[in-house]
Amino acid sequence: MLRIEDYALIGDEQTAALVGTDGSVDWLCLPRFDSAACFARLLGDESNGHWRIAPPGQERCARRAYREDSLILDTVWETPDGAVQVTDLMPQRHTAPDLVRIVQGLSGEVTVRSTLRLRFDYGSVVPWVRREDGHRVAVAGPDSAWLRSVPEVHTWGEDLGTHSEFTVKKGERVAFVLTWHPSHEPRPALIDPYASLRHSLKDWQAWASRCRYRGPHRDMVIRSLITLKALTYRPTGGIVAAPTTSLPEEPGGVRNWDYRFCWLRDSTLTLTALLAAGYVEEAEAWRNWLLRAVAGDPADLQIMYGLAGERRLPEFELPWLAGFNGATPVRVGNDAVKQLQLDVYGEVVDSLALARRAGLSAQPDVWALQSVLLDFLRTAWRQPDEGLWEVRGGRRHFVHSKVMVWVAVDRLVRALEEYPELDGDLDGWRELRDEVHREVREKGYDPERNTFTQSYGSRELDAALLLIPRVGFLPPDDPRVLGTIDAIRTELGQDGLVRRYTADAAELDGLPGQEGAFLACAFWLVDALHMTGRTQEARELFERLLGLANDVGLLAEEYDTVNGRLLGNFPQAFSHIGLVNSALALFGDEEAG
Numbered sequence: 135m136l137r138i139e140d141y142a143l144i145g146d147e148q149t150a151a152l153v154g155t156d157g158s159v160d161w162l163c164l165p166r167f168d169s170a171a172c173f174a175r176l177l178g179d180e181s182n183g184h185w186r187i188a189p190p191g192q193e194r195c196a197r198r199a200y201r202e203d204s205l206i207l208d209t210v211w212e213t214p215d216g217a218v219q220v221t222d223l224m225p226q227r228h229t230a231p232d233l234v235r236i237v238q239g240l241s242g243e244v245t246v247r248s249t250l251r252l253r254f255d256y257g258s259v260v261p262w263v264r265r266e267d268g269h270r271v272a273v274a275g276p277d278s279a280w281l282r283s284v285p286e287v288h289t290w291g292e293d294l295g296t297h298s299e300f301t302v303k304k305g306e307r308v309a310f311v312l313t314w315h316p317s318h319e320p321r322p323a324l325i326d327p328y329a330s331l332r333h334s335l336k337d338w339q340a341w342a343s344r345c346r347y348r349g350p351h352r353d354m355v356i357r358s359l360i361t362l363k364a365l366t367y368r369p370t371g372g373i374v375a376a377p378t379t380s381l382p383e384e385p386g387g388v389r390n391w392d393y394r395f396c397w398l399r400d401s402t403l404t405l406t407a408l409l410a411a412g413y414v415e416e417a418e419a420w421r422n423w424l425l426r427a428v429a430g431d432p433a434d435l436q437i438m439y440g441l442a443g444e445r446r447l448p449e450f451e452l453p454w455l456a457g458f459n460g461a462t463p464v465r466v467g468n469d470a471v472k473q474l475q476l477d478v479y480g481e482v483v484d485s486l487a488l489a490r491r492a493g494l495s496a497q498p499d500v501w502a503l504q505s506v507l508l509d510f511l512r513t514a515w516r517q518p519d520e521g522l523w524e525v526r527g528g529r530r531h532f533v534h535s536k537v538m539v540w541v542a543v544d545r546l547v548r549a550l551e552e553y554p555e556l557d558g559d560l561d562g563w564r565e566l567r568d569e570v571h572r573e574v575r576e577k578g579y580d581p582e583r584n585t586f587t588q589s590y591g592s593r594e595l596d597a598a599l600l601l602i603p604r605v606g607f608l609p610p611d612d613p614r615v616l617g618t619i620d621a622i623r624t625e626l627g628q629d630g631l632v633r634r635y636t637a638d639a640a641e642l643d644g645l646p647g648q649e650g651a652f653l654a655c656a657f658w659l660v661d662a663l664h665m666t667g668r669t670q671e672a673r674e675l676f677e678r679l680l681g682l683a684n685d686v687g688l689l690a691e692e693y694d695t696v697n698g699r700l701l702g703n704f705p706q707a708f709s710h711i712g713l714v715n716s717a718l719a720l721f722g723d724e725e726a727g
């Protein structure tokens with residue numbers, strides 16, 4: 135069984151696949167990120183669908199890497215007979231999604247085997263496979279997939295799979311292309327896999343070269359930005375939190391969630407990181423997505439949406455999948471969609487303010503949106519909510535949520551002050567801003583321990599409070615900020631990293647079991663340390679965090695400090711956002727070009 139860190143990501147900005155160190159594509163949802171998977175070995179076994187290309191008898195590749203600044207993965211195999219490279223990519227889509235796998239001999243003469251098991255509907259449906267014009271065509275219900283190779287190699291059916299075995303000498307190439315399309319439509323136009331490889335490389339390099347960051351660890355920053363871009367659903371501008379579902383937050387545990395949706399929180403933070411690195415177009419596309427997604431009554435604002443702004447994301451389980459390393463249930467959909475999370479208003483309004491400052495074209499709808507969101511918040515801010523950790527154990531007055539309410543009102547006040555042409559009740563908003571600030575200081579702060587707390591009146595802590603200085607709620611040198619950072623390090627620290635919260639998990643989040651250290655929180659600690667003048671410590675922690683990324687620079691949501699393993703959905707936007715923001719905070723001023 136592979137570990138989470140054994141996977142690398144490829145994708146076409148509409149969906150993504152995970153390729154293991156054993157040469158197997160074990161996760162692929164077609165045609166969109168949130169469609170049913172046709173390869174689900176990641177959450178089950180080979181019978182749930184996968185596509186392995188490797189020399190027979192070899193378990194693990196010798197090495198692998200992304201080709202320069204791209205999302206093209208080169209995996210190298212060394213055998214007693216010579217070496218071979220498999221290059222995996224999903225080219226920019228014209229009509230249909232294509233998965234391209236190019237085998238190239240590097241030395242000697244190597245035998246290579248391809249084993250394809252397509253299992254539509256999350257690994258549950260075995261398609262009928264026929265031969266047509268030298269292609270293998272798999273059909274089941276709404277799905278159809280075509281497999282061909284250039285040059286053509288012999289394929290045969292066995293064990294409910296499609297197999298081929300061939301040899302390549304140095305310089306020889308065999309390209310496989312798997313193309314999906316709706317089964318009722320004619321086969322889409324064929325792509326040239328070699329031309330696709332060239333174009334894809336050129337496109338990614340051109341995109342990466344626009345990155346403004348020139349400081350240390352630039353390769354990791356670029357990899358994070360490419361990953362964030364890969365999580366963007368190009369047709370609509372929506373951004374998914376991760377391309378996977380149900381990679382567990384606890385080995386063998388039940389904390390398994392579907393992240394293939396657009397959280398307003400995760401996507402606004404992604405937008406902020408992309409903007410800071412110089413990517414304005416993506417920010418504009420996302421802002422337009424937002425305007426469409428949230429159109430309607432502000433009271434109906436959801437904390438997350440589907441890729442095109444869909445509102446219903448019902449959560450259910452897939453009992454036929456055994457789960458990653460036995461972690462069940464495997465869930466599809468996410469019930470957190472129904473929650474109230476007040477922080478989202480602050481994140482949205484803050485990101486729109488940043489976008490305005492970054493010069494994004496002014497749109498009358500943007501101001502209208504902020505005004506209605508704030509009108510809703512004017513009374514709603516007094517309610518308890520589920521908070522940014524999306525607890526399932528009942529609502530509370532989360533301090534981070536109220537701080538983010540303050541952010542929303544503060545950014546509105548500043549906009550009214552800065553742009554006299556905007557219309558709004560400036561005095562009323564100033565009063566509300568002061569009131570929220572006062573209430574948080576009075577009810578969300580424990581003077582005995584000199585720390586802000588997770589919720590009003592509680593003694594528990596919350597790593598989200600590390601964001602207090604960053605969002606400007608209090609200055610970094612305020613004793614309450616310093617006390618909170620120290621308390622969080624003492625009480626939530628885990629082997630130098632940070633847990634989200636300590637509260638008795640079952641009582642707070644309504645779930646049994648524990649979870650790992652939350653990587654985004656560790657990046658927030660980096661930022662907090664840096665802001666409070668402890669830059670050396672911040673840099674040391676940042677470098678440690680870089681070391682937790684896998685061999686191709688990818689991070690999951692959490693880290694298991696006991697077993698030294700990545701945990702949770704993968705790769706996770708939240709973690710890569712943290713990496714980009716911390717790099718910019720630590721080194722941006724001195725090194726940015």
Ligand SMILES: OC[C@H]1O[C@H](O[C@H]2O[C@H](CO)[C@@H](O)[C@H](O)[C@H]2O)[C@H](O)[C@@H](O)[C@@H]1O
Pocket residue numbers: 375389391392393397399400468469470522523524525526643708
């Ligand atoms: O662990 C409990 C919750 O976990 C998920 O939420 C987390 O992921 C979200 C997407 O990255 C992020 O926005 C949120 O802050 C995280 O807590 C899951 O989606 C929830 O359903 C679950 O309750």
